[in-house]
Amino acid sequence: MDLVLEAFDTFLFDPLYATFLPAKTPGLAPNGTYSSFKEVPTAAPYTAQNTWTYEPASQYLSFEPGKYAYMSQWPRDDWRRQLVTLFLITWIFGLLIYYVFATLSYVFIFDKATFSHPKYLKNQISLEMRQTNTALPIMAVFTAPLFLLEVRGYSKIYDNFDEAPGMWYNYMQFPFFLMFTDFCIYWVHRGLHHPLIYKHLHKPHHKWIMPTPYASHAFHPLDGYAQGLPYHIYPFLFPLQKFAYVFLFIFINIWTVIIHDGEYVAENPIINGAACHTMHHLYFNFNYGQFTTLWDRLGGSYKKPADELFQKELKMCQATWKKQNEDIDKMISEVEGSDDRNYMPDEPKKIR
Ligand SMILES: [Zn+2]
Numbered sequence: 300m301d302l303v304l305e306a307f308d309t310f311l312f313d314p315l316y317a318t319f320l321p322a323k324t325p326g327l328a329p330n331g332t333y334s335s336f337k338e339v340p341t342a343a344p345y346t347a348q349n350t351w352t353y354e355p356a357s358q359y360l361s362f363e364p365g366k367y368a369y370m371s372q373w374p375r376d377d378w379r380r381q382l383v384t385l386f387l388i389t390w391i392f393g394l395l396i397y398y399v400f401a402t403l404s405y406v407f408i409f410d411k412a413t414f415s416h417p418k419y420l421k422n423q424i425s426l427e428m429r430q431t432n433t434a435l436p437i438m439a440v441f442t443a444p445l446f447l448l449e450v451r452g453y454s455k456i457y458d459n460f461d462e463a464p465g466m467w468y469n470y471m472q473f474p475f476f477l478m479f480t481d482f483c484i485y486w487v488h489r490g491l492h493h494p495l496i497y498k499h500l501h502k503p504h505h506k507w508i509m510p511t512p513y514a515s516h517a518f519h520p521l522d523g524y525a526q527g528l529p530y531h532i533y534p535f536l537f538p539l540q541k542f543a544y545v546f547l548f549i550f551i552n553i554w555t556v557i558i559h560d561g562e563y564v565a566e567n568p569i570i571n572g573a574a575c576h577t578m579h580h581l582y583f584n585f586n587y588g589q590f591t592t593l594w595d596r597l598g599g600s601y602k603k604p605a606d607e608l609f610q611k612e613l614k615m616c617q618a619t620w621k622k623q624n625e626d627i628d629k630m631i632s633e634v635e636g637s638d639d640r641n642y643m644p645d646e647p648k649k650i651r
Pocket residue numbers: 488492501505579583
């Protein structure tokens with residue numbers, strides 16, 4: 300994250316902090332304004348307050364700081380500034396990834412026939428967006444301290460490929476990361492379905508029985524945070540190359556969108572794709588995994604996606620929906636007791 304922080308500082312936050320929290324430097328114009336920014340030739344006048352010196356976060360990619368990097372009373376290495384900036388990056392970057400990839404998936408992949416499914420909710424997409432918009436800043440509040448610890452050197456993040464436990468690790472960290480987090484998320488997610496916890500934390504994500512890509516991040520904030528924790532814990536337990544971390548961070552967010560887009564490209568017995576996760580939203584207590592079906596198989600919670608989900612004509616046909624509808628009503632009464640969802644008005648459905 301220090302690499303991301305360096306990039307954001309250089310292009311966005313240095314000027315912002317210099318403007319809103321300027322260094323108190325003698326010799327400024329009497330009116331106290333900083334209209335003379337442009338005339339400041341070097342960082343020198345500020346060094347008394349701003350003792351920060353530039354060290355690139357990575358030897359492979361660096362962003363040379365401009366003059367603004369030295370013009371705030373909060374230097375770049377001030378932990379308060381880092382915490383605030385990391386919070387803003389996590390929030391804004393999270394929103395950006397969510398809207399960009401959910402929209403791409405919605406436009407190009409998502410089957411709009413879903414709108415006619417009997418379990419599709421009234422105004423569902425705006426409800427999904429609203430839930431996400433509420434959750435992301437709160438999740439960012441809890442996530443920023445973990446990023447701060449990582450940026451301040453308490454994790455096993457490394458830069459140079461030679462720092463890996465072996466050259467092999469530079470490649471193997473990707474499957475390791477996915478396996479570790481898949482295992483952890485399985486148990487966190489299964490725990491969230493415990494009857495004592497489900498109603499308080501996980502129910503908001505199961506409001507969406509036929510999710511759209513915008514349901515991908517629509518969680519109760521603590522639910523989303525709990526399921527995201529394994530990603531943040533990994534670099535404190537195991538080495539992780541910093542570019543790999545950024546790549547994986549973006550990948551897991553895209554993956555979360557993909558498993559909610561309802562498009563079942565292929566029936567794969569190992570990968571926990573959209574078909575498996577659709578089964579989870581339809582039948583609740585199965586397929587808790589994130590990337591693979593391994594832990595569901597070992598934990599006895601695997602439910603093979605129904606055959607009709609892989610045939611477009613059958614997937615979106617009235618007979619399939621009628622059967623799903625009956626099964627879902629049964630599951631809802633078992634898991635939730637009553638159903639407080641507001642479905643689309645029962646008008647003639649336009650289906651294939
Ligand atoms: Zn769930």
